[in-house]
Amino acid sequence: MKILFLHPNFPAQFRHVATVLAKNPKNQVFFGTKRKEVEIPGVSKVIYTPSREARRETHHYVRPLENAVLQGQAVYRIAEQLKAQGVVPDVVYGHSGWGPTLFIKDIFPKAELLCFFEWFYHAHGTDADFDPKEPLNADDEARIRIKNSPILIDLYSCDRGLSPTYWQRQQFPSEYHAKITVRHDGVDTNYFQPIPGAKLxxxxxxxxxxxxxxxxxxxxxxxxxxxxxxxxxxxxxxxxxxxxxxxxxxxxxxxxxxxxxxxxxxxxxxxxxxxxxxxxxxxxxxxxxxxxxxxxxxxxxxxxxxxxxxxxxxxxxxxxxxxxxxxxxxxxxxxxxxxxxxxxxxxxxxxxxxxxxxxxxxxxxxxxxxxxxxxxxxxxxxxxxxxxxxxxxxxxxxxxxx
The missing domain is CATH 3.40.50.2000 (Glycogen Phosphorylase B;)
Structure with a gap:
């Protein structure tokens, strides 16, 4: 299997799965990211760099979307390079929200697109209006609604998605729940184990x-x-x-x-x-x-x-x-x-x-x-x-x- 992971902050949620998949000689594992530090044996890291940041004159509701599009474009460019080298992934697995997965179905239409869905934003009922000392105004409500734009595109485009907890999946529109599996990234309980009487x-x-x-x-x-x-x-x-x-x-x-x-x-x-x-x-x-x-x-x-x-x-x-x-x-x-x-x-x-x-x-x-x-x-x-x-x-x- 050829698999391309996408996350601006390598390796993030994909550390363990990328490591295991890279140990199998039948797999080719690539990781598109903005982060140059850190390596995983067997994982070919491909650095992408957006051409610029969202412009100050862009409407402030839309700046996160513009940055997501710029990341998507940067990923499209490295995908073209991979394609020119004969690398066409069977699976692309990326974190939704920042934009790297936006155009995958255009550059790799036959690849299975998997998305890690961490959070869907709401103006009311979750984090944004939780503190009564920080009431939201109409401007906040509109900005938060538009913030979901790249995530909604991924929900439509992806073949399947994953959320780490039921609470987090619950935030996504109910019509997409059937696409989203709940599975946590996992904790290494052999590493994180108690030592009775430990001194610091x-x-x-x-x-x-x-x-x-x-x-x-x-x-x-x-x-x-x-x-x-x-x-x-x-x-x-x-x-x-x-x-x-x-x-x-x-x-x-x-x-x-x-x-x-x-x-x-x-x-x-x-x-x-x-x-x-x-x-x-x-x-x-x-x-x-x-x-x-x-x-x-x-x-x-x-x-x-x-x-x-x-x-x-x-x-x-x-x-x-x-x-x-x-x-x-x-x-x-x-x-x-x-x-x-x-x-x-x-x-x-x-x-x-x-x-x-x-x-x-x-x-x-x-x-x-x-x-x-x-x-x-x-x-x-x-x-x-x-x-x-x-x-x-x-x-x-x-x-x-x-």
Whole structure:
């Protein structure tokens, strides 16, 4: 089989399937991407570069669509190069939304087009209007509607699609649900496994918490309202005052990965540090970490806080569960698909920092009583989200029409 993966941020959701397919000598695996870093053995990476960005004079509703078209054009050009070399894929599998899959049915009309459908945007009822302090206006509603344009083209054009959770598939128009299979990317439960009594030492950033008994952890690509960072930090301010031996470890970059940045140029980290008081000797910002160091954070966690708007579920929550963390998650649909309160984790109101602090203390005060939550969390991932089970199913899904 000849297969072409498409994702601007190599290898993203396709890391495991591309790696396995490339090990089979009967396959030829290509990966179209904008990212030059990182390699996978056996995968021929093909770099595409859009000719420009959307122009400032383009109507702001349409700029994401223009950028998607520009990415689609760039992919079309590398597809022409592959075709000239005699490479005509049997399958093209791409992430929908950024635009790389838009013109695949034109350049490779006989290829099976598979799309990874991560999110379909709605002005009301999910992430966009979740915070009552951020009401939407007519301009926002129109912009969000147009944002779905490249995704709708992919829904029409693709042969089959895949979404990682039922919550995420639910966001897509019901008339396309029959096209979309639900299957998570999978978590490597052999890698993300607990070490009872693990102590946290991160030598690369000179952090030694080996003598600390209470470690509260938080992980995110950025520090932003979409992942409840302001509410978490307000809860931390309360918690550190109440518990003089507790430490908090925040993993992630000081940036916004989802949603809007602050208009004055400040980061949310700066805003929270200015707004509330903290004992900074017990609040540790690690930045992004290599996987091996990130794993150590999870293994040493007393309680792991995961907050999210009704949006895409993060890999980090399932990785933390696989590592045997006690999860304190937001009482929002993507989390509730996985966590049942008091069974395999705890749930809390997203907008209640005082209650978040209280529930963290509930875990810290009763570590033995809460031990079953760790066991059940890992069992949940092993039963439903284990890479060892899902990866063969994913490969079979890719192959099923060939």
């Amino acid at each position: 030492i991160l030598q690369n950033i000179n952090l030694d918490l080996s003598e600390v008994d209470e470690i509260v952890t938080y992980v995110g690509r950025g520090m932003e309202p979409y992942r409840g960072f302001p509410q978490f930090m307000e809860a931390v301010s309360i918690l550190l005052k109440r518990r003089p031996t507790c430490h908090v470890v925040v993993v992630g970059d000081d940036r916004v990965a989802y949603g809007r940045s602050l208009p004055d140029g400040k980061t949310y980290k700066q805003l929270m540090l200015e707004t509330f008081s903290y004992d900074l000797s017990r609040l540790h910002f690690t930045g992004s970490l290599p996987y091996s160091e990130y794993l150590k954070v999870l293994q040493a966690s007393s309680v792991h806080v995961y907050l999210t708007r009704p949006f895409v579920l993060s890999w980090s929550m399932l990785e933390a569960m696989s590592t045997g963390c006690i999860i304190l998650g937001s009482n929002t649909p993507p989390v509730k698909e996985v966590i049942e309160d008091g069974v395999n984790g705890l749930l809390v109101d997203f907008f209640a920092p005082e209650l978040i602090a209280e529930r963290i203390e509930e875990v810290l005060n009763h570590p033995n009583k809460m031990a079953d939550l760790r066991i059940k969390a890992r069992e949940t991932v092993q039963e439903t989200y284990d890479l060892a089970k899902l990866l063969p199913e994913h490969i079979e899904w890719i192959n099923c029409k060939l």
